[in-house]
Amino acid sequence: MDPALSPYLRSLWNITPALLDITEPQATRPFLSPLGLHLPLRAPADVPQGSWFHAAAAHAAAHLVFSQHRFDPAGLRPVTQALVGTLEDARVEWLACRELPGLRRLWLPFHAVRLTDTPTFEDLLRQLARCLLDPSHHDPHPWVMKGRQLFFVDAAGEMLALRQPEALRHAASQLGNDIGQMRLQFNARLYQVMPSYRDDNSCLWPADERRANAEHEVASAPQGGAAAGAGQPVARAAQRHAYPEWDRLVPMYRPGWCAVHDTLAPAGNAGSTMVMPRAAPLPPRQRTRLMAQPDGDEFDLDALVDARIALHSGNAAELRVYRRIEPLRATETTLLLIDTSASTADVLPALQSTALAIEQTGGRCAIHSFCSDGRHAVHYERVKDFDEALDARCIARLMGLRSRLSTRLGAALRHATHLLAARRGTLRRVLLLTDGKPHDVDVFDPRYLLADARQAVREAARRHVLIECLCLDQQALRSLRGVFGAGLRRLRADTR
Amino acid sequence: MGATLDAAYIAAAEPFYQPSGDECELFEAAYAQRLPVLLKGPAGCGKTRFIEHMAWRLKRPLITIACNDDTSAADLTGRWLLDANGTRWQDGPLTVAARSGAICYLDELVEARADTTVVMHPLTDTRRMLPLDKRNELVRAHPDFLLVASYNPGGYKELKPSTRQRFCTLAFGYPATEIEVAIVSHEAGLDMETAARLVALGVRTRRLQGHGLDEGASTRMLVHAGRLIREGVSPIAACRIAVAAPLSDDAEVSAALLATVDASF
Numbered sequence: 001m002d003p004a005l006s007p008y009l010r011s012l013w014n015i016t017p018a019l020l021d022i023t024e025p026q027a028t029r030p031f032l033s034p035l036g037l038h039l040p041l042r043a044p045a046d047v048p049q050g051s052w053f054h055a056a057a058a059h060a061a062a063h064l065v066f067s068q069h070r071f072d073p074a075g076l077r078p079v080t081q082a083l084v085g086t087l088e089d090a091r092v093e094w095l096a097c098r099e100l101p102g103l104r105r106l107w108l109p110f111h112a113v114r115l116t117d118t119p120t121f122e123d124l125l126r127q128l129a130r131c132l133l134d135p136s137h138h139d140p141h142p143w144v145m146k147g148r149q150l151f152f153v154d155a156a157g158e159m160l161a162l163r164q165p166e167a168l169r170h171a172a173s174q175l176g177n178d179i180g181q182m183r184l185q186f187n188a189r190l191y192q193v194m195p196s197y198r199d200d201n202s203c204l205w206p207a208d209e210r211r212a213n214a215e216h217e218v219a220s221a222p223q224g225g226a227a228a229g230a231g232q233p234v235a236r237a238a239q240r241h242a243y244p245e246w247d248r249l250v251p252m253y254r255p256g257w258c259a260v261h262d263t264l265a266p267a268g269n270a271g272s273t274m275v276m277p278r279a280a281p282l283p284p285r286q287r288t289r290l291m292a293q294p295d296g297d298e299f300d301l302d303a304l305v306d307a308r309i310a311l312h313s314g315n316a317a318e319l320r321v322y323r324r325i326e327p328l329r330a331t332e333t334t335l336l337l338i339d340t341s342a343s344t345a346d347v348l349p350a351l352q353s354t355a356l357a358i359e360q361t362g363g364r365c366a367i368h369s370f371c372s373d374g375r376h377a378v379h380y381e382r383v384k385d386f387d388e389a390l391d392a393r394c395i396a397r398l399m400g401l402r403s404r405l406s407t408r409l410g411a412a413l414r415h416a417t418h419l420l421a422a423r424r425g426t427l428r429r430v431l432l433l434t435d436g437k438p439h440d441v442d443v444f445d446p447r448y449l450l451a452d453a454r455q456a457v458r459e460a461a462r463r464h465v466l467i468e469c470l471c472l473d474q475q476a477l478r479s480l481r482g483v484f485g486a487g488l489r490r491l492r493a494d495t496r
Numbered sequence: 497m498g499a500t501l502d503a504a505y506i507a508a509a510e511p512f513y514q515p516s517g518d519e520c521e522l523f524e525a526a527y528a529q530r531l532p533v534l535l536k537g538p539a540g541c542g543k544t545r546f547i548e549h550m551a552w553r554l555k556r557p558l559i560t561i562a563c564n565d566d567t568s569a570a571d572l573t574g575r576w577l578l579d580a581n582g583t584r585w586q587d588g589p590l591t592v593a594a595r596s597g598a599i600c601y602l603d604e605l606v607e608a609r610a611d612t613t614v615v616m617h618p619l620t621d622t623r624r625m626l627p628l629d630k631r632n633e634l635v636r637a638h639p640d641f642l643l644v645a646s647y648n649p650g651g652y653k654e655l656k657p658s659t660r661q662r663f664c665t666l667a668f669g670y671p672a673t674e675i676e677v678a679i680v681s682h683e684a685g686l687d688m689e690t691a692a693r694l695v696a697l698g699v700r701t702r703r704l705q706g707h708g709l710d711e712g713a714s715t716r717m718l719v720h721a722g723r724l725i726r727e728g729v730s731p732i733a734a735c736r737i738a739v740a741a742p743l744s745d746d747a748e749v750s751a752a753l754l755a756t757v758d759a760s761f
Contacts, residue, residue, distance in 0.1 A: 002751075003748045004747075004748040004749070004751035004752040004755070005752075006752075007704050007707060007708050007748060007749055007752035007753075008751075008752040008755050008756060010703050010704060010707060010752075011700040011701060011703050011704050011752060011753070011756045012700060012756055012759060014700075014703045054755055058759065099696070100759040100760055101760075101761060102732070102757075102758045102759040102760055102761050103759045105758070106758065106759065295575075296568075296570070296575075297568050297569060297570040297575065297630075298570070298575070298576070298630060299576055299583070304578065304583075307578060308578075308582075311580065317578075319578065321578055322575075324568070421746065422708060422746070424710075
């Protein structure tokens with residue numbers, strides 16, 4: 001899924017529906033459910049590819065903003081139901097275009113209409129939709145002209161007539177009766193809302209079976225993850241981020257393949273035997289004295305005397321006669337990423353204390369951790385954020401980390417990179433603390449996750465984020481060398 | 497000094513400023529009591545224009561110092577220089593303002609190093625004086641002198657409490673929509689409808705604040721876009737180069753901003 005869609009909808013309408021992939025490969029239509037906006041994996045083949053997802057997202061968002069009413073299907077024939085959908089689609093698009101006129105330019109290319117001598121009902125619906133989106137378009141068909149007259153108050157199409165749901169329903173009934181008199185056939189089973197960027201309008205009617213199924217499918221995924229980690233603290237209000245994964249055999253990205261659930265790490269037990277380490281004082285800010293500078297706070301007396309002598313002798317004087325005291329600057333931003341997979345059970349205290357030690361050397365630093373349970377459940381937990389002081393709550397969260405599940409490294413690195421890339425700083429760095437190679441329950445090729453992690457490191461470099469790794473395991477060093485290159489260091493045994 | 501300073505540092509014409517509330521009256525009251533004032537708010541919301549307007553209104557010269565992390569105490573107070581006849585003292589802008597009774601405006605004070613901000617502390621309390629230790633002189637501030645600083649909260653750095661507590665603080669935000677439309681329309685010379693479209697776009701970008709953007713489009717950016725439109729550039733092209741492109745380098749956020757610009761016109 002295009003990651004720009006979420007900020008796009010937020011900026012257009014200040015709404016943030018969850019954007020979810022429809023995993024059925026043959027699905028081509030978006031739909032709205034109480035969970036969010038479900039989008040197919042790829043756009044239909046016969047439409048402009050680049051803008052289809054934007055068009056689909058903007059249309060669905062217009063429903064979310066302007067379609068507050070649920071129509072009662074009782075007593076409505078299928079033809080009238082389809083017409084209610086078309087008129088409501090046109091109404092929300094008209095309202096959206098009033099605020100954002102450029103949306104009309106986005107949607108119109110999908111309204112390609114073929115005029116035929118014997119149009120079917122679907123053809124007429126398409127012509128009507130085209131005509132209502134673009135009032136300047138003239139359609140000679142009398143039924144379409146009637147629809148246009150019912151929809152707009154004025155001939156220019158600048159005033160909307162169907163402002164109330166009852167008026168819209170009444171207009172749909174009138175147009176539906178005309179279709180009946182024209183003896184046009186309609187197969188409600190095969191009917192798909194046109195054009196393809198429009199959702200199936202299931203959101204306009206009371207909940208139906210399909211939406212209930214969709215809710216069930218999506219809702220069950222995170223529960224599976226939680227069940228696998230039974231007895232572990234359950235993530236609270238996790239934010240879901242989708243990331244692609246690199247398949248080394250194809251070789252291509254699998255778009256939106258991994259789901260990272262980003263949440264605050266749970267605090268450790270109150271009765272934990274871990275002692276809260278005393279925070280070491282920050283090292284004093286280092287300063288350096290620069291002599292013979294072209295400008296500065298005060299004279300560098302040696303340079304000044306030399307300059308005066310040179311001037312008196314009639315020679316060219318060196319005018320760098322100042323001295324200045326400068327602080328040594330640290331604009332380093334580090335994200336410490338702790339691997340908490342099950343294999344770290346023995347070494348987790350060493351990783352925790354290493355993280356703490358690095359945090360206390362100063363500089364801007366965040367501590368996050370991750371583990372995974374298949375590609376749909378990469379758990380990413382925040383112990384301490386960049387702007388947070390290392391207080392008792394952070395220490396409690398750090399000590400609350402437990403080793404569990406697996407290591408889907410690439411997805412975690414991509415999420416860490418995403419967080420760091422949004423921050424300022426001349427040196428932005430992810431420092432991974434791990435015990436060994438990546439592994440996950442749904443991956444059987446030992447080189448697959450390594451290749452994906454290598455790709456994630458390259459992506460980070462392109463975004464000017466440096467990824468380094470401190471590894472505890474001598475055995476894993478060789479394979480991790482191919483992932484991190486010179487950024488790999490071995491954590492020495494005496495830090496354990 | 498005073499006469500030449502007045503000529504150079506007093507604005508000839510009234511700088512346009514559209515008040516959002518009673519900030520002008522509050523500033524005048526603070527000036528009457530010679531209380532230092534801190535203007536805080538996001539970039540491009542009108543802090544600098546406000547102080548230019550107030551200096552013009554109070555008929556005081558305005559000395560502006562843009563602080564950065566290389567700004568040292570000597571840059572504010574002055575330093576010894578070497579010339580053909582030996583060494584000579586050169587007053588810094590803060591000293592000039594204190595001697596001549598100007599309003600000294602420290603723009604983006606938070607960018608200055610902490611040790612630099614401390615030198616102005618004696619000027620901000622009842623002492624109203626500036627010790628020049630390198631010259632062994634104590635400068636008593638002119639009765640008309642006022643210190644004003646600005647900063648942009650929520651950024652990378654923060655002001656020390658010992659500095660903040662010396663100032664009365666006027667908080668600026670983006671103006672209310674109608675006022676912002678009037679500002680953009682006036683500054684860019686546009687009709688109200690186009691200005692309203694620009695401001696609506698600005699409001700949309702501000703929704704991404706904290707979601708990929710540090711700050712949304714400022715009023716200044718919208719004015720820039722408006723000026724380009726007035727030059728005959730199409731609204732979409734103008735907003736692309738004056739709003740969308742400067743706001744972000746991130747590919748996703750840029751794509752979203754460009755799509756929002758396209759949808760807006």
